[in-house]
Amino acid sequence: MNIIFVEPAFPANQRRFVHALASVGADVYAIGESDEAHLGDDLRSALRGYYRVGSVTNVQQLIDAVRHFQGQVWIDGLEATIEAHMMPAAQARQATNIPGTSVRTTWLCRDKPSMKEVLRAAGVPTAASAAIESSAEAKEFADRVGYPLIVKPRTGAGAQGTARADGDDELAEVLHRFGDEGATSLAIEEFVEGHEGFYDTITVDGRVAHDWVTHYYPNVLEAMRHRWISPQFVTTNRVDDPSNTFYAEVRELGRRVIDALGIETSATHMEWFYGPKGLRFSEIGCRPPGVGAWDLYSAANDVDVYREWAHVIVHGRPEQELKRSYAAGLVALRPDRDGVVTGYDGIDRLQQRHGEWIIDAHFPPVGHSTQPVEAGFMANAWVRVRHPDYDTVRAMLDDIGRTVKVHAG
Known part of the structure; x- marks a missing residue:
């Protein structure tokens, strides 16, 4: 081929x-x-x-x-x-x-208002949303839906360029900033309260061949606002547990998304929120996830996910089954200020406590320029771990975030 x-x-x-x-x-x-x-x-x-x-x-x-x-x-x-x-x-x-993947499907996975309109028509719960091209349209949406609201580029990826507005003044400020950046058409949607994560798949002819459920701690917008947070994302190995009705619901809605958007043979990435209003799907990508998620999935299942994707593309079927042997996660370690890295504390203790379960780690050398908080999970230092127990992975990542300090000056 x-x-x-x-x-x-x-x-x-x-x-x-x-x-x-x-x-x-x-x-x-x-x-x-x-x-x-x-x-x-x-x-x-x-x-x-x-x-x-x-x-x-x-x-x-x-x-x-x-x-x-x-x-x-x-x-x-x-x-x-x-x-x-x-x-x-x-x-x-x-x-x-x-x-x-067709132009129509790609467009629906890129244009957020169109995507959500199609998903709602298919019975997939999503946040109320609209495309806006003026401050008057934004104000009308705010009056109808209420604050807080999320504003973002119509075709951005993930949390890229995402802003929150909690009132009229903040909304005006956000719109002004996007206008200065040259954005003429934006997506606006209700802020969905709740826990955030993502559902990823590799599909064959519209059927899910492999899938993974991953959690953010804390939610992305909060993580990207505060330097002191060492944010995590963790992929679970409990997704096949028949007693876990939440994961069953995520998988069912994910399959409905794939059908509604006409996704056939592809990788997918679907953001979700779960809170007082139940499960809501947010952004949908007809592509692999970023931030090294497939590396975590590979380590968690003792399988090369990149090769699994390739095998689906070339041979129309997966090569191996997922073992779900481990949960796996990443913790981002932010420098205490912008500048250049001047040193680290706690790396020796990290190895002593968790060395057996560390997949890999990245510590930029002393003198290396730091990246801003909003640059993402892998912009500065990070550590990835795995363990057979999901709660133990969470505890290890919490400990690493408290223990390892990145100093900059």
Whole structure:
């Protein structure tokens, strides 16, 4: 099978997808923005061909590159895994008659108001939402729904660019800031109170082949507002427990989302909230999750999830079953201020207490520039662990967050 992969070199984990496809027997052709000489021998050896473009988000350039490869071999599939690449890839598929995720499905997974309208029509509970293009439309929504409200770009990924408004003055300030950034159309929605997590799948012809349920501690907006928080996300190994009705409900709603949006063979990423109003689904991505979630899933199940994805793409079925042997999680460790890293406390105690269960860790060297809190979970130092018991994983991550200190100056 001949597969085109969009942008094999950046970010760095894109190489994992290329190697996974090659490992299950695909001939991989890639379209990227780097000079081929800069790909490195390891990546070039996994490719049968490479075509450089100025931008992989330029649809015409992508179409031209696809047609270049179609002039050489029969192309069976075109894959992309980065949010910003999804729509150009779908449009290139449509223009070149390559099967895969459609433009309609991709649009519904990108445009938040349209997505939620379709989900509500399918009986999937979501937050009240609307597309707005003026402050008057925003004020009308606020008067109808009430505060607090969430405002975000219509096609952003996850919590990217998300802002909360608790009153008229804050809403006006948020809209002004988005206007200064050039946003002319935004998504506005009710703030859903409750615990936040995500449901990820790999699907085959609209059926779930693999799935995972993961929890945030605390919720993302709170985590991205406060430097002192060491936020976590933890994937559970209890999802198959027949007595756990919550996970059963998450999985059932996830399957309804897949059907409503017309997702066929793909990775998916679905954000959810659970609170006083019950379970609500939020953002939906027709792509793998970010922040190294698949690395956690691989460690939790003793299986290479990237290879599982590739096996589904190439052979139409998973290669292995998930073992659910471990729960696994990540804790982000923030520097005490912006600047450069000056040192760490507690790393020795971390190894002494939890070394057996540590998957891996990242500690930027002294002198390395820090990243702002809002840059995300893996922007600075972090540690990943696994353990057969979910509650023990939580306790370990709490302890690591209290013990390890990142100093900056």
